[in-house]
Amino acid sequence: MSLYLKQIEQLxxxxxxxxxxxxxxxxxxxxxxxxxRMEARHLELKDAVAYLKEKIAMIVAQRDQLDRDIEDSGRKVKKSKNKLMMVTNSKEHQAMMREIDNxxxxxxxxxxxxISLLExxxxxEETLTTTQAELTALQQEITQKKKQINxxxxxxxxxxxxxxxxRGEAEQVIPKPILSRYQFIRARLSQPVVVSVGEGICKGCNISIPPQTYNVLQKGEQILSCPNCQRIIFWSEHFSKEEEAEEAEVAAA
Ligand SMILES: [Zn+2]
Structure with a gap:
């Protein structure tokens, strides 16, 4: 293989x-x-679960207090009703009736x-169940993902x-100015920046290169750039087999 082809190959x-x-x-x-992101969501869900549990505990406490109050008042009513039968004074009777009523x-x-508290x-509780299920699923996902990522x-x-x-090996074969040109355009143009030219058309920009440039390119002596897009070009016929082989190699890897 000529030095030129070796350089293109390494590019x-x-x-x-x-x-x-x-x-x-x-x-x-x-x-x-x-x-x-996953950890942040995890924390968010954990907080939500803690908040819901707190809220539920508060509702339960409220419910229990209501139950106690209802029972308490019920007992008082019963006691008053019993007493009522023994009261003969009508004023007192009325007062007790009002108290029972109240x-x-x-x-x-x-x-x-x-009732609304129980609703x-x-x-x-339903929200808590859903949130807890989401939290469990996320915990599993995080564990799995961590393993995968590691x-x-x-x-x-x-x-x-x-x-x-x-990379070091490739850099040794490619002349410094060409290497600088490659790095310069790689930093500025969309990839790839080393492209083939087939039937006079640059694969980088899909525009025909001038016939004279195409002739020089086919001689395979000098590394050229596309006059239109500045990408480094090579003639597809020079190289298609090696390129295919390399692509196959990369695909296999
Ligand atoms: Zn081009």
Missing amino acids: VALQMIDDEIMQLNTFLKNAPLEME LEKTNRVREEEK ELARQ QKLQSAKTRLEALKGL
């Missing part, structure tokens, strides 16, 4: 290495963020209050080390 390889490095770095950056009225109000209790983090780190080595 294409470098591009694949850099793409993979970019993907791995994106994963390394996003994984902790995703975990943080107690019974108060208890009716309490009974109504209790509220049922609602809160495994992937390990392999990503190992792979990154390997890629750095490969």
Whole structure:
């Protein structure tokens, strides 16, 4: 293989290495963020469960107090009714009747209050059940995801080390000015930046390159850029087989 072809080959390889490095770095950056989001939701749900439990306890206490009050008033009514039979004074009789009336009225109000309290209790308990189910599901998801991410983090780190080595090898073959050009356009243009030209058309921008440039490109002596999009170009015929083989290799990996 000519030096030119070797350089192009290494540029294409470098591009694949850099793409993979970019993907791995994106994963390394996003994984902790995703975990943080899940942990935040987890805390939120835990707080919600604690709040609901507190609220339910308060309703239960209210209900119990109402029960005690109802019972208490009921006892008083019974006592007064018993006493009533022994009272002969009509004024006193009337006063006791009013007292009984009031107690019974108060208890009716309490009974109504209790009904709405029990409805509220049922609602809160339902919400608690749903929230707790969501919390349990999320806890399982977090455990699983943590395991997954930790495994992937390990392999990503190992792979990154390997890629750095490969990158160094590619950089040794590619001339410095070409390497700078590659890095310059890679930082500014959408990927890929090393592209093939087939039938005179640049794969990067889909525009025909001038025939003269195409002729020089086909000679395979000098690394050229697309006059339109500035991407580094090579003739597809020079290289299709090696490129396919490399792609297959990457796909297999
Ligand atoms: Zn182009």
